[in-house]
Amino acid sequence: MVTNCKITRYLLIFILLFSGGSRVSAAPIDEVDVSLGKLEKTLKSDIAAAQQQIDMLKPRIGSFTSEQTARLLIASAVSKIFSGDFDEALSALDKAETKVNTPQYLSQIYNYRATCLIGLRRYRDALLVMGRNLALLEKIDDPIEKRDSYFRIANLYDELEAYDEMGLYASRILDLADNQQDTKAHCYGIFLLAMSQNGRGMLKQAQEGFQNGLSYCAEHGYSLMVAMINKGMGDTARQLGDNLAAQRYFRTSLAQYQQFHFATEIVSTSALLAQVDLALGEVQEAEMMAANVLAADSSSSYMAARRDALKVMAEIAANRHDFAKAYDYQKQYLELNSKLFDESRVKALAYQAAHFSTNEREQELKLLNKERELLLTRGMLREKEHNNMVTFVTLLSVAIIMLAAFSYWGWQQKQRFMRLSRHDQLTGIYNRSTAQFMGDNQFVQAMSRDCHFSLMLFDLDNLKQLNDSFGFGCGDWALCRVVECVKASLSRHHIFARTGGAEFVVIMLDVDALDAMALAEQLRRSIADIDSHRSGHHFVITASFGVSSRTPDDLSLEPLINRADKALHQAKLSGRNRVCAAPEVTAEISDVEEVLSH
CATH class of the missing domain: 1.25.40.10 (Tetratricopeptide repeat domain)
Known part of the structure; x- marks a missing residue:
């Protein structure tokens, strides 16, 4: 920016x-015109001096011509604009517009x-x-x-x-x-x-x-x-x-x-x-x-x-x-x-x-119409049938151009607002609907490639207490600080989104259960280590995590979300500030430990 x-x-x-x-200038140059010319030059280099000249000329404005009055009012508006007094400048410009055409x-x-x-x-x-x-x-x-x-x-x-x-x-x-x-x-x-x-x-x-x-x-x-x-x-x-x-x-x-x-x-x-x-x-x-x-x-x-x-x-x-x-x-x-x-x-x-491209297109269409009228005038001296054909082709071309231009403009506006609708306004990360859409696409990739796919949900344990104790501004600070902390540990391939008030999701393609658990533990510790002094208050931020991984029986993202949500609920019931895994993650960890033990 x-x-x-x-x-x-x-x-x-x-x-x-x-x-x-x-x-x-339509009027002969006189002493007033000379003074106004000096004023307009002074405006370019010394606003204070220009304002003094304006104050000296204003008592004589009753004897000015309409054009001279408009020039003084425009100069006064310029001085007001420069000092930031836009309302006074608008008033002067409104008066000037009544004096000239x-x-x-x-x-x-x-x-x-x-x-x-x-x-x-x-x-x-x-x-x-x-x-x-x-x-x-x-x-x-x-x-x-x-x-x-x-x-x-x-x-x-x-x-x-x-x-x-x-x-x-x-x-x-x-x-x-x-x-x-x-x-x-x-x-x-x-x-x-x-x-x-x-x-x-x-x-x-x-x-x-x-x-x-x-x-x-x-x-x-x-x-x-x-x-x-x-x-x-x-x-x-x-x-x-x-x-x-x-x-x-x-x-x-x-x-x-x-x-x-x-x-x-x-x-x-x-x-x-x-x-x-x-x-x-x-x-x-x-x-x-x-x-x-x-x-x-x-x-x-x-x-x-x-x-x-x-x-x-x-x-x-x-x-x-x-x-x-x-x-x-x-x-x-x-x-x-x-x-x-x-x-x-x-x-x-x-x-x-309202935007300027419409005005420019109108000017271009007017120019095309003038050219068409000239062709019609010449065509009338030649042949009526040829003239009708030229008119039809011209009008059709104009209609197609206008339709294409407005269609393209509408597409541009749709793309602009789609970009605005994809992100959470407070934290700047993806929102729930965007995460759901992108996560579904990655899940389909994981199924087609038969690769690892993991998901974690985490929820801040004490956000409501922060809001009640220190106000929503402090709670917003905590949310933004947690997002900064988490983003620093994630890959650009991970999907990170805010799904609710204090709940977040991380979707990880090509990440197995062990790595997902390790990442969740790393994030839990990073959040717990956040220094809250910069918020103006002293408090501790903690989060509870639930982790799930794809199984052969999963046909969509919803089962993973449900299992991760249950694991998150278990983490809350177990005392908060901890990571809990869904059953398939626990089984995979046990298998790895058994292999290592042999």
Whole structure:
């Protein structure tokens, strides 16, 4: 995954690099136009100075033309966006829209409105606004306006974590930049493409792209983009495990953002730096960075950064044995993490409800219709029969294309939600239905190959007492910690799933009864050795295990599950925190012991 706190991390960069106010002016240039031109240039480099100019111009707005009023309102919205006041920015943009109706101005207004809606996490509304902006592109031949719109689309896909589509529009930006010899757009296109590769886990390619972008943007003097790329380099290095390099890049990026007073990115980068400092053992620096993040505005724009800072503070407090603070930080961390998870679901629904590919297909169909009308006009001068045939073939082709496109889109959405439905939301491992399906497939393989096949069920002995004594947050921590502990001992070929509240299953192909029992005992000891201090409380976690293996009489997975469940029940009755085997496992162990004794 890419960085935390992505709310407007690229969109505000767009404002600094590409916002230039009006490119079309119908009125003669006067003193007000000159002042507005200076204001629009100042917005790119000094937001505080730009706000002072806005405050000086506002008392005179009554004497402005409609176009001049719209330009001032757009500049005011840009300033509000940069400070994170998205509601005020939306209000200014609504007023600006009533003053002008030219496509160029409307495109700017729609772009900035989408920025505000993304900042407010109103993703579906942002998609609708961008759809309106795409419709305006038919009336605009200006490649710069198209570049800006492609830029917004790429950022919106980034917010929705649709990195393939983000990379597609980054490539389109690069194509337009190369055709127009636009060095700013080329610099940002390289960066967007590298970030899309980072999001897709293509870390080496992303690292190479960032290196190229760093050289190119530094050469052309785009200092704010250099700061952005340094942050991206740091994030890639962190994911590759090179924390020293990540720390160097993050510190450089933070210093550069501070020069621009870029509040959103300062907080985001500080949260990342806190994590890296802690990983390197620099506890004081990590604590200072995390404290700076928590001291910032607690608005939704900083939610992800605050979550990561709380995690750092919880770990520091736990290491200092200040378990009360550690528990408080951990509790706040879990609350924010839950909110961010809910937000990811909102993004998925918004992306399903409205997306840009539909708008693009509509534009392509309109172009096809125009070409068809031209063919019909020419055909009427030739032959009526030929004209009817061309019309029929064209309409049929359009219908097939639309049907194929919508079928493919529906298949993609089905695959996306199938992936989400396969895993347990709390622990991240497979859920019961997925384990049942995969286990049945492996059981069929075992029968066809006549090989070993074992299954174990285990249940945490004291989860209810933990929930009653310390709360469900502590119980959730215990479940997640047990999953981490168990996964470390399992092979990637094993199927590990959560089947109920505190019950888990491990399905093992090509594992005999002896090895299954040995693995169960190893897992039992590992769980019992879990250190609970990091949860903010002191308690012991234990688990009871039931193990079964395939016999020639088994025709499905159910008999193994039933025998393992009975063995688990026997382990509970025998005092808990132990491993019990089904009868066929006990018999196999006895046979092995008898052979060894002879």
